Amino acid sequence: xxxxxxxxxxxxxxxxxFVLAPVAITIILSFTYYDISFGADWVGFENYVRFLTEPRSxxxxxxxxxxxxxxxxxxxxxxxxxxxxxxxxxPKFLLYFFRLAFFLPVIISAAFVAVVWSYFYSFDFGVLNYxxxxxxxxxxxxxxSSRFAMTSIVIMDVxxxxxxxxxxxxxxxxxxPKPIMDAASMDGASPWRRFSRITLPFIxxxxxxxxxxxxxxxxxxxESIMILTGGGPGDSTRSLSIYLVxxxxxxxxxxxxxxxxxxxxxxxxxxxxxxxxxxxxxxxx
Amino acid sequence: xxxxxMQTREARKWVDRAIIAVLLLMGIAMLMPFFWLFSxxxxxxxxxxxxxxxxxxxSFDLTNYQTVLDSSVPFxxxxxxxxxxxxxxxxxxxxxxxxxxxxxxxxxxxxxxxxFFVMLIGLMFPAQVTILPIYLGYAKLGLLNNPLGLVLMGLxxxxxxxxxxxxxxxxxxxxxxxxxxxxxxxxxxxWRISLPQLSPALGALAIITFTGAWNSYFQPRALxxxxxxxxxxxxxxxxxGYMSQGNLSxxxxxxxxxxxxxxxxxxxxxxxxIEGVTFSGIRA
Amino acid sequence: xKKLLAALLLTASLVSPALAxxxxxxxxxxxxxxxxxxxxxxxxxxxxxxxxxPNVEVEIGVDxxxxxxxxxxxRVLQQYNAGEQYDVYHTAVETLQSFAARDLFVPLDDYIAAxxxxxxxxxxxxxxxxxxxxxxxxxxxxxxMVNYNRAxxxxxxxxTPSKTWTWDEFAAVAEKLTKRDANGNVTQFGYEVPNxxxxxxxxxxxxGTSPVTADxxxxxxxxxxxxxxxxxxxxxxxxxxxxxxxxxxxxENQFFAxxxxxxxxxxxxxxxxxxxxxxxxxxxxxxxxSNDTVIGFGAYGISAKAQNVKLAEALVTELLxxxxxxxxxxxxxxxxxxxxxxxxxxxxxFPPSAPLYYETLPTTHAVPSPANFQEVDQIFMRYxxxxxxxxxxxxxxxAKADQELTRSFExxxxxxx
Numbered sequence: 001x002x003x004x005x006x007x008x009x010x011x012x013x014x015x016x017x018f019v020l021a022p023v024a025i026t027i028i029l030s031f032t033y034y035d036i037s038f039g040a041d042w043v044g045f046e047n048y049v050r051f052l053t054e055p056r057s058x059x060x061x062x063x064x065x066x067x068x069x070x071x072x073x074x075x076x077x078x079x080x081x082x083x084x085x086x087x088x089x090x091p092k093f094l095l096y097f098f099r100l101a102f103f104l105p106v107i108i109s110a111a112f113v114a115v116v117w118s119y120f121y122s123f124d125f126g127v128l129n130y131x132x133x134x135x136x137x138x139x140x141x142x143x144x145s146s147r148f149a150m151t152s153i154v155i156m157d158v159x160x161x162x163x164x165x166x167x168x169x170x171x172x173x174x175x176x177p178k179p180i181m182d183a184a185s186m187d188g189a190s191p192w193r194r195f196s197r198i199t200l201p202f203i204x205x206x207x208x209x210x211x212x213x214x215x216x217x218x219x220x221x222x223e224s225i226m227i228l229t230g231g232g233p234g235d236s237t238r239s240l241s242i243y244l245v246x247x248x249x250x251x252x253x254x255x256x257x258x259x260x261x262x263x264x265x266x267x268x269x270x271x272x273x274x275x276x277x278x279x280x281x282x283x284x285x
Numbered sequence: 286x287x288x289x290x291m292q293t294r295e296a297r298k299w300v301d302r303a304i305i306a307v308l309l310l311m312g313i314a315m316l317m318p319f320f321w322l323f324s325x326x327x328x329x330x331x332x333x334x335x336x337x338x339x340x341x342x343x344s345f346d347l348t349n350y351q352t353v354l355d356s357s358v359p360f361x362x363x364x365x366x367x368x369x370x371x372x373x374x375x376x377x378x379x380x381x382x383x384x385x386x387x388x389x390x391x392x393x394x395x396x397x398x399x400x401f402f403v404m405l406i407g408l409m410f411p412a413q414v415t416i417l418p419i420y421l422g423y424a425k426l427g428l429l430n431n432p433l434g435l436v437l438m439g440l441x442x443x444x445x446x447x448x449x450x451x452x453x454x455x456x457x458x459x460x461x462x463x464x465x466x467x468x469x470x471x472x473x474x475x476w477r478i479s480l481p482q483l484s485p486a487l488g489a490l491a492i493i494t495f496t497g498a499w500n501s502y503f504q505p506r507a508l509x510x511x512x513x514x515x516x517x518x519x520x521x522x523x524x525x526g527y528m529s530q531g532n533l534s535x536x537x538x539x540x541x542x543x544x545x546x547x548x549x550x551x552x553x554x555x556x557x558x559i560e561g562v563t564f565s566g567i568r569a
Numbered sequence: 570x571k572k573l574l575a576a577l578l579l580t581a582s583l584v585s586p587a588l589a590x591x592x593x594x595x596x597x598x599x600x601x602x603x604x605x606x607x608x609x610x611x612x613x614x615x616x617x618x619x620x621x622x623p624n625v626e627v628e629i630g631v632d633x634x635x636x637x638x639x640x641x642x643x644r645v646l647q648q649y650n651a652g653e654q655y656d657v658y659h660t661a662v663e664t665l666q667s668f669a670a671r672d673l674f675v676p677l678d679d680y681i682a683a684x685x686x687x688x689x690x691x692x693x694x695x696x697x698x699x700x701x702x703x704x705x706x707x708x709x710x711x712x713x714m715v716n717y718n719r720a721x722x723x724x725x726x727x728x729t730p731s732k733t734w735t736w737d738e739f740a741a742v743a744e745k746l747t748k749r750d751a752n753g754n755v756t757q758f759g760y761e762v763p764n765x766x767x768x769x770x771x772x773x774x775x776x777g778t779s780p781v782t783a784d785x786x787x788x789x790x791x792x793x794x795x796x797x798x799x800x801x802x803x804x805x806x807x808x809x810x811x812x813x814x815x816x817x818x819x820x821e822n823q824f825f826a827x828x829x830x831x832x833x834x835x836x837x838x839x840x841x842x843x844x845x846x847x848x849x850x851x852x853x854x855x856x857x858x859s860n861d862t863v864i865g866f867g868a869y870g871i872s873a874k875a876q877n878v879k880l881a882e883a884l885v886t887e888l889l890x891x892x893x894x895x896x897x898x899x900x901x902x903x904x905x906x907x908x909x910x911x912x913x914x915x916x917x918x919f920p921p922s923a924p925l926y927y928e929t930l931p932t933t934h935a936v937p938s939p940a941n942f943q944e945v946d947q948i949f950m951r952y953x954x955x956x957x958x959x960x961x962x963x964x965x966x967x968a969k970a971d972q973e974l975t976r977s978f979e980x981x982x983x984x985x986x
Contacts, residue, residue: 002394003388003392003394003471003472004388004392004393004394004397007384007385007387007388007392007475008384008385008388008389008400010380010381010385010440011381011382011384011385011404011441011446012400014440014441015404015441018415018419018437018438018441019407019410019415019443020403021418021422022414022416022417022418022419023410023414023415025417025418026415026417026418033983035984036643036647036650037646037650037673038671082308082311085304085307085308086308088301088304089301090305097309097312098312100316100551101311101312101315101316102311102315103551104315104316104319104551105315105318107492107496107547107551108319108496108500108544108547108548109499109500111500111502111518112322112500112518112521112543112544113319115322115533115536115537115540115818116318116321116322117318118817118818118819119334119818120318120321122817122818122819123814123817124758124814124817125334125813125817125819125828126817127338130337130338133752139754141814141958143816143817144814144815144816144817144954144958145958145960146958146960159315159318163315209451216408216409220411222413222503229816231951232816232954232955232958233816233958233960234951234952234958234961235951236960241411241413244414245413246947248413248417248643249636249639249640249643250639250640250643250943250947251639251941251943251944251947251977252639252642252643252646252667252984254417258414261411261413261414264411264414265409265410265414268409269406269409272409329844330822330825330841330844330845331822331826331827331845331846331847332826333819333822333826334819334822334823334826334828335826335828356605356606356609357606357608357612358605417647420647420651421647421650421651424647424648424651424652424653429651429653430630506635506636507644510600510630510631510632510644511628511630511631512608512631522633522635523605523608523631524604524605525633526603526605526633527607527633527634527837530604530821530837531604531841532841532844533819533822534822
C-alpha cells in the first residue's frame with residue numbers, strides 16, 4: 001500500500017518546492033503592496049480592484065482570449081490536417097523530410113529564429129512585403145497595425161507549435177483499427193463519412209488532450225508575442241503574461257503583478273473546466 | 286467491377302501525389318526561417334538586409350563565425366554549461382517522472398488521484414509566476430549563478446508525469462498483475478515490466494526535455510549573472526550587445542552554432558521521437 | 570646568505586615592473602552591464618587591478634540590458650533583498666534615482682575630492698547628485714547625434730549639415746535623400762524616426778519640451794509643444810514619407826547597407842559602421858528652439874553593504890583609469906567620461922566630426938530618469954507607436970498618456986516619500 005508514496009515522493013517534493021510553494025507565495029503577495037526593498041504592506045483586494053478598474057485591462061484580457069482561441073484552433077486544426085495527410089504510404093526519405101520540416105520548429109527555441117521572423121514581417125524592408133509588391137499587392141503592415149499584428153503572431157505561433165500536435169495526432173491515427181476502415185471503404189463510404197463516423201470518434205480523446213494542452217499554453221502565451229511586437233502597437237497584442245512581466249520587472253509593482261497572475265491562473269482553470277465539461281458531449285469514453 | 290476499382294485506385298494514387306506535392310511546398314516553407322538564419326550568418330552585416338532579398342549568400346564568408354569564436358565569450362565553457370544542464374535535467378525527469386507515473390498508473394494508495402490532480406494543476410502556472418520566490422530561495426541556499434540551480438528546478442515536470450502515466454495506462458497490465466501474484470516486489474515489477482513497456486515514451490520525453498532545457502531562457506536569465514555559468518541563450522544576449530544593438534550577422538552565426546546540436550540530435554534520434562510520442566495512451 | 574637573498578630580491582624588484590603591489594587579500598564582487606565587448610574591457614581593467622592587488626579575487630556579473638533598465642533595477646533590488654548584492658555596480662543614469670531613493674549606495678563625495686577626477690566634465694557629476702550628495706561616478710556617456718551616410722549626401726549634392734540646422738532644413742534634406750521606384754515604393758529612406766525613448770528625446774528637447782516635467786516629477790504631455798513634436802515626426806513618416814514606420818527589425822543594418830541615409834543614434838553605432846566600411850559622419854540634432862540633445866551615461870557606485878569600501882574604491886579607480894577609458898573609447902560603445910581619453914588619435918579618427926561629441930556636451934539634457942522611469946518609458950512608447958501606426962490621433966494619445974503618466978507618478982510616491 002505504502003509503496004505508492006515512495007514512488008511519487010521525489011516528484012512531489014520537487015514539485016512542492018519549485019511550483020506549489022512559489023505559487024502560494026504569489027497568491028499571498030497578490031494581497032499586498034510589495035516593494036522589494038521596503039517589504040510588504042497588506043492592502044486587501046486593492047490590486048484586484050485596480051485590475052478591474054484599469055482601462056487597459058479589458059483589452060489585455062480580451063487579447064489573451066482572442067489569441068488563445070485563434071492559436072488553439074489553428075494549431076490543432078493544421079496539426080490534424082497534416083497528420084491526416086502524412087498518414088499514408090510514401091517513400092521513406094520523404095517521410096523523414098516531412099518529420100524534420102514540421103517538427104523542427106517545435107524543438108528549436110523561437111528566440112533563435114525571432115530575428116528572421118521580424119525580418120520577414122518588416123513593413124518597409126520585409127521579405128514578405130517585397131514579394132507581395134513584386135506581384136502588385138500593396139505592402140501589408142504585418143506587425144505595425146492592430147488589424148494585422150495578432151494574425152501575424154498567430155501565424156508564427158502555428159509555425160512553431162503545430163508540429164507537436166501533428167506528431168501526437170499521427171500516433172492517434174495509427175491506433176484507428178484498419179479492418180473497420182477497410183470494411184467502410186468496401187461499403188462505399190465517402191472519405192468524409194469515414195472520417196466523421198470512424199476516425200474522429202476514435203481519436204476524439206487525443207484531440208481533446210490536444211485542445212486542452214494547447215489552450216493552457218496559449219492562455220499563457222509570452223514568447224511569441226514578446227519576440228514580434230512586445231505587445232504593441234498600443235496594447236493591441238498585449239497578453240496577460242506580458243502585462244504581468246511589465247508590471248513586475250519594469251514597474252516594480254510586484255503585488256499587482258501577483259494579482260494579475262492569480263487572475264490568469266483562474267482564467268486557465270475556468271477554461272479547462274469548461275472544456276472538460278463540454279467534452280462529455282463529443283469525446284468518446 | 287474490376288475496372289471501377291482500378292479507376293479508383295488510379296485516382297487515389299493521383300490524390301496521394303497531389304497531397305505529397307502540397308506537403309512538400311509546406312515543408313519547404315516551414316524550413317525557410319532556419320534556412321534564412323543560416324544564409325544570413327554567412328553575410329557581412331551590410332549585406333544581410335539588402336533589398337532585393339537573396340536566398341543564397343553571395344559567398345560562404347566565415348567572418349561572422351570567426352568573430353564569434355574570437356569574442357571574449359567562452360563558447361566552449363558555455364556549450365558545456367548548456368550540455369550539463371540539459372543532460373542532468375533530462376536524466377532527472379526520466380527518473381522522477383517514470384517512478385511517479387508507475388505509481389499513478391499501476392498502484393493503489395489513499396489520495397492517489399488527488400495527488401495526481403494537484404500535479405496536473407502544475408501545468409497551469411507559467412514560469413513568470415514562480416521565478417521570484419525561487420530566486421529568493423536560491424539566494425539563501427547559495428544556488429544563484431550556479432548551473433546546478435538550473436538543474437534542480439528542472440528535475441521533475443507535470444507534463445512528464447502526465448504523459449508517462451497516460452502511456453502506461455494504455456499498456457496491458459496483466460503482466461504486472463501476474464507478477465504480483467507470484468510475489469514479486471513493486472520495485473522489481475517496475476524495473477522488469479513497466480520500464481520496458483515505457484521505453485518508446487521515454488525517448489520522446491527525453492527529446493522534449495532536452496530541447497526544452499537547452500532552449501530555456503527566462504529562468505537562466507533571472508538566476509545567472511556570471512559569464513562562467515551562462516547557458517547558450519543567455520550568451521546570445523551578451524553577443525547581441527548592450528540593448529541588443531550589436532551586429533546581427535554575428536548573432537546569427539552564434540545562433541546557428543547553438544541550433545546545430547539540436548538539429549543533429551533530432552536527425553539521429555528522430556525515429557525514437559516520432560515513434561515514442563506514439564502514445565495512444567492519452568486516449569485513456 | 571641573507572645578504573645574497575636581499576640582493577636577489579632587490580634585483581627582482583628592479584627587473585619586475587615598478588608596481589606597488591598590495592598584499593591585501595579579499596574578495597570583491599562587480600556587477601557590470603553591456604555586451605561581450607564591454608565585458609572584455611571590464612575584464613581587462615580587473616586584470617590590471619589584480620596586478621596591484623594580486624590577492625583580491627574579483628567576481629564579475631553581467632547584464633546585457635536586453636530587457637531594459639527597469640529589468641536591471643529589479644535584478645539589483647532582488648540581489649539586495651536576498652543579501653546577494655555586489656560591492657561595485659556599473660549602472661546607468663536611468664537607474665540612479667531608483668537606487669538613491671532606497672539608500673543602497675554610499676556617498677562618494679570624499680572619495681571624489683581625494684581622487685583624480687578633474688579630467689571628467691563637471692556636468693556629468695552634477696547629473697549624478699541626489700539630495701545634494703554624489704552617489705555615482707560617471708564612466709562613459711552617449712548623446713544622440715544624427716549619423717548620416719556621406720556618400721548618399723554627396724550623391725544628392727547636399728552640403729554638410731551646419732551646427733545650427735533647423736527642423737525645416739532637416740525635413741528638406743530627408744526628402745532629397747528619399748528615393749522611390751516606378752511604382753512609388755520607397756527604395757531609400759532619408760531618415761529613420763527612432764523607436765526608442767532615448768532616441769526620441771532630442772526631438773522634444775530641441776523644441777524646448779519633454780514628455781515629463783523638468784524636475785521629473787509629473788507628466789508634461791499636455792504641453793502643446795509635445796503634440797507639435799509628435800506631429801512633426803508623424804509627418805516625416807506619413808505625409809512626407811521619408812521614414813519607415815517605427816518598430817522594424819534591423820534598422821541599423823539598413824543604414825549600414827545604404828538604404829537609410831540618416832539615423833539618430835549614439836556613439837555605439839561607430840564600431841559597426843567601421844566594420845561595415847560605411848562612409849559615415851555625425852551632425853548635431855536639428856533645432857526648432859535650440860539644437861539641444863539628450864545624454865545618457867554609465868556610472869559606478871559602491872554598495873552601502875560593501876564590507877571593504879576602501880578596496881572597492883581602489884577597484885573603481887582602476888575601472889575609471891585613463892587606460893581603461895581609452896580602451897572603452899576604442900571599443901566604440903560610448904564616449905569616455907575622461908576627456909583626455911576622448912582626444913586620442915584613435916578616438917578622433919572616425920567619424921570625421923568626432924570632436925562634435927564633446928562640443929555638444931554642454932547643451933545636452935539627461936534622459937528623464939525618475940524612480941518610475943521604466944513605466945514612463947513604456948507608457949510613452951506605447952502611445953507613440955499607436956500614433957505612428959495610425960491607430961490613434963495625436964490629441965487622443967496625448968490626453969490618455971497624460972492620464973496614465975499622472976497615475977504612475979502618483980503610485981511611485983509610495984517609494985520616494
